[in-house]
Amino acid sequence: VHVHVARARKRQPTADEVWARARALAGLPLSRLPGFGVARGKGAVGDMVERALGIERSASSPDVPTVEVKTLPLVGLRAAESTWVCRATPSSLQSETWSTSRVRRKLARVLFVPIDRVALRVGTAFLWSPTEDEERMLRADWEDLADLVARGLGFAVSARRGRALQLRPKAPHAGVTRAARELDGTPYRTAPQAFYLRRTFVQRVVEAALADPARW
Amino acid sequence: VHVHVARARKRQPTADEVWARARALAGLPLSRLPGFGVARGKGAVGDMVERALGIERSASSPDVPTVEVKTLPLVGLRAAESTWVCRATPSSLQSETWSTSRVRRKLARVLFVPIDRVALRVGTAFLWSPTEDEERMLRADWEDLADLVARGLGFAVSARRGRALQLRPKAPHAGVTRAARELDGTPYRTAPQAFYLRRTFVQRVVEAALADPARW
DNA sequence: GGGGATCCACTGTTGGATCCAG
DNA sequence: CTGGATCCAACAGTGGATCCCC
Numbered sequence: 005v006h007v008h009v010a011r012a013r014k015r016q017p018t019a020d021e022v023w024a025r026a027r028a029l030a031g032l033p034l035s036r037l038p039g040f041g042v043a044r045g046k047g048a049v050g051d052m053v054e055r056a057l058g059i060e061r062s063a064s065s066p067d068v069p070t071v072e073v074k075t076l077p078l079v080g081l082r083a084a085e086s087t088w089v090c091r092a093t094p095s096s097l098q099s100e101t102w103s104t105s106r107v108r109r110k111l112a113r114v115l116f117v118p119i120d121r122v123a124l125r126v127g128t129a130f131l132w133s134p135t136e137d138e139e140r141m142l143r144a145d146w147e148d149l150a151d152l153v154a155r156g157l158g159f160a161v162s163a164r165r166g167r168a169l170q171l172r173p174k175a176p177h178a179g180v181t182r183a184a185r186e187l188d189g190t191p192y193r194t195a196p197q198a199f200y201l202r203r204t205f206v207q208r209v210v211e212a213a214l215a216d217p218a219r220w
Numbered sequence: 221v222h223v224h225v226a227r228a229r230k231r232q233p234t235a236d237e238v239w240a241r242a243r244a245l246a247g248l249p250l251s252r253l254p255g256f257g258v259a260r261g262k263g264a265v266g267d268m269v270e271r272a273l274g275i276e277r278s279a280s281s282p283d284v285p286t287v288e289v290k291t292l293p294l295v296g297l298r299a300a301e302s303t304w305v306c307r308a309t310p311s312s313l314q315s316e317t318w319s320t321s322r323v324r325r326k327l328a329r330v331l332f333v334p335i336d337r338v339a340l341r342v343g344t345a346f347l348w349s350p351t352e353d354e355e356r357m358l359r360a361d362w363e364d365l366a367d368l369v370a371r372g373l374g375f376a377v378s379a380r381r382g383r384a385l386q387l388r389p390k391a392p393h394a395g396v397t398r399a400a401r402e403l404d405g406t407p408y409r410t411a412p413q414a415f416y417l418r419r420t421f422v423q424r425v426v427e428a429a430l431a432d433p434a435r436w
Numbered sequence: 437g438g439g440g441a442t443c444c445a446c447t448g449t450t451g452g453a454t455c456c457a458g
Numbered sequence: 459c460t461g462g463a464t465c466c467a468a469c470a471g472t473g474g475a476t477c478c479c480c
Contacts, residue, residue, distance in 0.1 A: 045466030047452030054452080061451070061468075075453080086460085088453060163461045173462055174450095182449090196449090203460075261444030263474030270474080277446075277473070291475080302438085304475060379439045389440055390472095398471090412471095419438075 017058045019071045019113075025057045026073075026117055026129035034124045050075050053117050053126070071131075076116045076206065081214070083206040084121055089199040092171055094184045097154040102143045105150070107169070107199050111142065116209070130213045138168065141205075145169035149199070156186050158197050168205040174198035233274045235287045235329075241273045242289075242333055242345035250340045266291045269333050269342070292332045292343075292422065297430070299422040300337055305415040308387055310400045313370040318359045321366070323385070323415050327358065332425070346429045354384065357421075361385035365415070372402050374413050384421040390414035 017025070034040065037052035053075055054061060077084040090106045102108055111134060118127030134142060145166035152161050153171070163170045174196050181193040233241070250256065253268035269291055270277060293300040306322045318324055327350060334343030350358060361382035368377050369387070379386045390412050397409040 043452095043467080045452080046454040046464080047466065049454095050452040051467075077454080085454065088451085091450080170461085173464090176449095176464070176466090178463060180448095259445080259474095261474080262442080262476040263444065265476095266474040267445075293476080301476065304473085307472080386439090389442090392442065392444095394441060396470095 022057050029126045030128040032126045072110045072114045076118045078118050086203045087201040092153050092197045097150045141168040170200050171197050238273050245342045246344040248342045288326045288330045292334045294334050302419045303417040308369050308413045313366045357384040387413050
């Protein structure tokens with residue numbers, strides 16, 4: 005008899021274990037990360053770091069219950085890129101408030117793993133949670149952007165909007181669209197978008213971390 | 221510049237073209253179908269026949285606007301199997317009536333391509349639409365089964381129910397479940413099910429076709 | 437015999453992000 | 459410099475059905 009057994013997923017490590025492992029990666033050349041030479045594409049470093057931390061990727065589950073792991077590409081002390089947060093779909097945003105939002109949950113505790121893009125090494129990981137000031141900015145941007153997306157106006161929003169958060173396309177290519185429904189049920193198609201932390205916002209986070217060595 | 225160009229899909233053939241090609245396949249050994257030795261699994265013959273008819277498979281589109289192509293495995297003059305019709309999901313059935321149902325649309329015009337499982341050859345294709353009698357049976361079964369599924373009671377329905385249509389599991393394995401919602405919005409998980417034409421019903425169709433050579 | 441379980445290919449979606457023209 | 463476009467892997471979902479104990 006064939007009996008299906010769900011593939012045994014390794015237990016996800018605890019937040020403390022992830023923290024300890026991330027700190028142990030400091031200084032490691034990227035070439036020594038597990039999967040180097042195998043992982044490809046723009047997310048290759050992110051995938052390798054997650055593997056090094058013992059995190060099994062699986063659709064629709066947070067990295068670790070209470071910690072979101074993000075690589076943070078640096079060129080010198082400059083944050084090189086904006087940071088992807090999560091998808092911005094009309095349907096989910098129609099039923100979210102800031103307090104219940106995925107953006108807020110994901111950003112509540114982030115373990116940033118700096119990546120030195122010049123030396124090609126992993127940097128010293130640090131934990132970040134939004135300060136009161138930062139949370140106010142994020143909330144204001146989210147409430148503005150989420151409202152527009154929820155009302156089916158996402159297509160009209162440019163990445164220029166928002167000080168901390170921005171809305172940008174997120175798809176394999178510009179031809180992709182997804183089915184969505186107006187609040188009144190009318191169906192339409194829209195290009196997938198996502199919330200990103202602006203590069204300048206990430207830069208502030210880097211500088212605050214450097215200024216507070218107690219955190220690293 | 222990279223510009224995305226949707227992969228040029230070949231124009232789907234018209235119903236007449238499909239009919240002509242299907243008739244031309246009569247007598248062909250399965251080993252001569254395109255993709256023989258490449259296509260594998262339980263749907264291999266179905267896939268090869270569709271290729272031979274020039275039908276490009278793509279998710280979420282009917283085979284040909286107004287014709288549904290189905291292989292019909294025969295052992296002698298005996299229909300060997302039941303025939304899959306379409307998924308039976310609570311959410312879609314909550315908003316369907318018999319007139320608007322996918323079951324009715326799919327079965328409105330079916331091009332059956334018999335497959336001789338003894339001689340391993342393609343048989344003579346024939347078109348089928350439900351007679352008034354058959355449609356009454358299908359409708360009665362559908363209204364009974366769809367109502368149960370829509371109300372979240374699909375799990376309690378066995379394949380014994382229904383004279384023409386039956387409800388059976390449809391999944392890679394018995395461990396698969398899908399998210400669904402009660403009529404009142406309460407979420408639950410349920411094993412995927414699908415509508416099938418009973419083998420005995422398919423047998424009637426075969427016999428009727430044999431008795432009416434005008435149709436082939 | 438047939439009800440319940442299962443098999444394969446292909447595409448769509450998601451999570452990881454970085455690329456690059458203007 | 460950065461807004462808009464894109465890259466890859468892995469997994470889930472769909473459409474094509476048949477398999478195989480009881």
